[in-house]
Amino acid sequence: MTQAKIKTKPEMNILKEEEIPHLLVPGEVGAVLEFTVRDKKGNVTQHQVMKSRSFVRQFLELLWVQATQIPEIKCYSIKDWANFTRDVPASGYVFASDALANDHSYGIIVGTGTTAPTINDYVVEAKISHGTGAGQLQYSAVSFGAPASDATTSQFTITRDFANASGGAITVNEIALYVKGYRYDSTYHFMTIRDVISGGILVPDGQTLTVNYRPQATV
DSSP states (O other): OOOOOOOSSOOOOOOOGGGOOOOSOTTOEEEEEEEEEEOTTOOEEEEEEEEEOOBOHHHHHHHHHHHHTOOTTTOEEEEOTTSOEEEEOTTSOTTBOOOOTTOOSSEEEEEOOOSOOOTTOOSOSSBOOBSSSTTOBEEOOOEEEEEEEOSSEEEEEEEEEEEOOSSSOEEEEEEEEEEEEEETTEEEEEEEEEEEEEEEEEEOTTOEEEEEEEEEEEO
C-alpha cells in the first residue's frame, strides 16, 4: 500500500482577476466545478474545469428561509440527507460548510453513484466514507478562498482534498456540497449541489483529489 497523508487543510490560492473561470452566461448565477488529481510528488495526473449543473431544491429552500427571515416559532420544513424533513428557521446558521478534517458529514462530499441528478436529490447515491480502508478516502478540512471579481463575474471558492491510502484505485463519480442548518440545539445537514462526472475521476492509491466549487454571479 502506498501511504497518502491528508493535510489538515488544503492549500488555498486566492484567484487573481485574470484567473477567474468564465463558464456561465451573462445574468446566470451558478457554480464552476474544478477537480485535480495529483500524485505523491505533487504532479498533476488529471485536471478538469466544468460548469456545475446540479443545484438541488434544498439550496433554494434554505435561501428562501434566509430571505424571508422565517422565525423559530414557525420554521420551514426541508429534507435533510437522511430523508427526514427538518424545521429550519432563519436563525439556523444555514449554509455553513466549514467541515474539519475527518468529518464527512458535511462540506464537499464525494461518492461512487452514477445516477443522473434530479432537482429532488437530497443525498449522494453512494458516499465514499472517510478513512484508509478499502474504498475510503481521507477527507481534509474545507477551506475557503475569499471573493474575487473581474468586469463581469464575482465568485468565491470552496476547497477540499481527498487522499487515497486505501491500497487500491477509487473512482469518484459524484461530487456534492452539504451544508449545516440548526434549530435550538439540533444540527442538520442538507445537500445543496450534486454533480455526476461523466466517466468518473480515477484516484489511484497514493494520490490526492482536490475539489473546488466556485459559486459565481455574472452580468
